[in-house]
Amino acid sequence: MKTILLNPGPVSLSEGVRAALSRPDLCHREAEFSELQQSIRDQLLRVYELATETWASVLLTGSGTAAVEAMLATLCPRDQQVLIIENGVYGERMRRMVDAYGISAESHHQAWGGALDIQSIGARLEQGDFSHVVVVHHETTTGRLNDLAALAEVCLTSDTRMLIDGVSSFGAELIDFDNWPIDAVAATANKCLHGVPGTAFVVASREALSKAVSGRSVYLDLSDYLSKQDAGGTPFTQSVQTFYALDKALQEFFDQGGWQARQQLFRQRMHTVRTTLAELGVTAVLPVDETSCVLHAFELPEGRDYATVHAALKARGFIIYAGQGQLSETVFRISAMGDINSNDMARLQQALREVIAT
Numbered sequence: 001m002k003t004i005l006l007n008p009g010p011v012s013l014s015e016g017v018r019a020a021l022s023r024p025d026l027c028h029r030e031a032e033f034s035e036l037q038q039s040i041r042d043q044l045l046r047v048y049e050l051a052t053e054t055w056a057s058v059l060l061t062g063s064g065t066a067a068v069e070a071m072l073a074t075l076c077p078r079d080q081q082v083l084i085i086e087n088g089v090y091g092e093r094m095r096r097m098v099d100a101y102g103i104s105a106e107s108h109h110q111a112w113g114g115a116l117d118i119q120s121i122g123a124r125l126e127q128g129d130f131s132h133v134v135v136v137h138h139e140t141t142t143g144r145l146n147d148l149a150a151l152a153e154v155c156l157t158s159d160t161r162m163l164i165d166g167v168s169s170f171g172a173e174l175i176d177f178d179n180w181p182i183d184a185v186a187a188t189a190n191k192c193l194h195g196v197p198g199t200a201f202v203v204a205s206r207e208a209l210s211k212a213v214s215g216r217s218v219y220l221d222l223s224d225y226l227s228k229q230d231a232g233g234t235p236f237t238q239s240v241q242t243f244y245a246l247d248k249a250l251q252e253f254f255d256q257g258g259w260q261a262r263q264q265l266f267r268q269r270m271h272t273v274r275t276t277l278a279e280l281g282v283t284a285v286l287p288v289d290e291t292s293c294v295l296h297a298f299e300l301p302e303g304r305d306y307a308t309v310h311a312a313l314k315a316r317g318f319i320i321y322a323g324q325g326q327l328s329e330t331v332f333r334i335s336a337m338g339d340i341n342s343n344d345m346a347r348l349q350q351a352l353r354e355v356i357a358t
């Protein structure tokens with residue numbers, strides 16, 4: 001029996017992506033690698049139809065966190081402060097990053113899962129001298145889709161740019177590069193794009209990259225990657241096999257209709273999970289219109305512990321995900337990403353009924 005991953009990345013791979021992992025051995029200093037790297041960079045811009053004169057994608061070997069850290073280490077200025085929005089684990093992680101680099105920052109801290117308090121963020125931006133707002137798009141901690149359209153408005157009014165952790169939204173949610181004041185979005189291969197863990201990337205405006213701060217990090221210096229990748233090279237060894245896989249995953253992504261189609265697909269899957277669980281008396285943590293299409297969090301039923309529910313579903317071929325931190329005892333999460341077919345979905349419904357009802 002095939003195990004289906006319903007955790008928020010890595011995802012169940014398509015056969016095509018898995019096969020791409022065993023393409024021929026390749027040195028990262030050869031022309032074939034340059035082509036592969038450039039093909040991925042071009043396709044990543046195509047996901048949101050971005051012009052190559054204005055935007056650049058930079059590929060890194062590392063998990064999503066590497067891309068987020070590279071974005072902050074390189075694009076937070078030395079002479080101004082940033083405002084970090086925290087309403088979950090990933091916002092708090094970005095706070096730890098700026099502290100590690102000695103970047104001047106303030107936090108707008110809220111309870112996990114809550115909707116962004118746009119008014120108070122706006123007031124804070126008006127009062128302080130912030131270059132950037134640093135924010136998570138989809139807070140995977142709770143499934144909360146932060147309202148970046150509303151945040152973009154207050155950023156525009158106060159002349160503040162946005163640095164976005166889009167690790168669990170890039171490729172499945174709207175990111176309005178034309179109308180939001182975005183300097184950069186960090187993301188990864190192995191979530192909504194259905195690639196393999198090991199490649200992460202930052203999509204940034206070339207103007208922002210031209211003002212990048214160097215010297216904060218050796219390995220995570222985006223301007224170093226940008227200049228070398230624009231010239232067909234790479235500063236360090238890249239994870240060649242995961243590049244093969246991402247290239248193939250992106251081809252499949254476009255063949256399947258791009259981010260809008262993926263959003264639709266994830267919505268359908270989450271709807272199935274949500275209605276099945278609702279019939280079993282399990283409540284979702286957030287209303288559907290405040291949640292991403294990618295992942296929803298659910299309250300563990302009274303008297304059930306996560307380990308038992310997880311083990312019973314695992315025995316039936318499905319991996320669900322625990323709550324993080326303060327939510328680890330009370331919440332479980334189910335994600336819709338990956339190569340899952342309608343037969344798998346039917347089996348999942350059956351498994352949920354067996355495990356939750358008993």
Ligand SMILES: *Cc1c(COP(=O)(O)O)cnc(C)c1O
Pocket residue numbers: 008009063064065066068090136138139140165166167168188
């Ligand atoms: C998955 C995720 C990350 C990165 O996690 P890695 O384990 O480093 O891949 C960062 N931010 C968000 C919102 C995520 O969901």
